[in-house]
Amino acid sequence: MKKINVVAAIIQCGEEILCVRRGPSKFNYISERYEFPGGKIEVDETKDNAIIREIKEELHLDIHGPTYFNTVDHQYPDFQITMHSFICLIDHKNITLTEHIDQQWLKIDELNNLDWAAADIPIVQKLQAEYIKG
Numbered sequence: 001m002k003k004i005n006v007v008a009a010i011i012q013c014g015e016e017i018l019c020v021r022r023g024p025s026k027f028n029y030i031s032e033r034y035e036f037p038g039g040k041i042e043v044d045e046t047k048d049n050a051i052i053r054e055i056k057e058e059l060h061l062d063i064h065g066p067t068y069f070n071t072v073d074h075q076y077p078d079f080q081i082t083m084h085s086f087i088c089l090i091d092h093k094n095i096t097l098t099e100h101i102d103q104q105w106l107k108i109d110e111l112n113n114l115d116w117a118a119a120d121i122p123i124v125q126k127l128q129a130e131y132i133k134g
């Protein structure tokens with residue numbers, strides 16, 4: 001079974017978090033699902049550098065000092081993913097979608113309104129648990 005290592009950015013601006021929608025895929029379970037922007041870690045690349053590079057490529061956005069949030073291991077029918085998420089703060093919402101088909105800026109308690117890729121559910125749940133705790 002193919003294994004991939006992915007980084008994902010929880011991009012926060014004020015109280016809102018950026019959620020992006022993947023385009024059509026041959027795998028129906030990720031096709032047009034919402035996810036956090038990011039992508040595969042390249043050989044010899046640090047996770048921090050991978051997240052900075054992916055966000056620059058995908059959103060034309062510079063982020064600084066990503067802060068580690070969690071790691072999710074998830075088995076999809078055709079591949080296994082290990083995804084490391086990072087909280088990234090920015091001070092403006094000027095992004096350009098180069099790969100995704102929609103963007104939504106949502107408050108943490110609104111994140112359930114979206115149809116997420118399954119691997120993202122533990123991230124959403126942890127964000128909500130920490131938000132409730134304060």
Ligand SMILES: Nc1nc2c([nH]c(=O)n2[C@@H]2O[C@H](COP(=O)(O)OP(=O)(O)OP(=O)(O)O)[C@@H](O)[C@H]2O)c(=O)[nH]1
Pocket residue numbers: 004006007008030034035036037038039040041081083117118119120
């Ligand atoms: N970026 C990202 N990928 C995710 C998330 N959740 C999730 O299941 N994935 C899956 O992880 C994989 C990431 O691959 P990708 O296509 O984004 O990576 P990439 O930009 O490096 O792609 P490339 O292969 O075209 O160079 C996809 O299969 C995607 O569906 C998420 O929150 N963010």
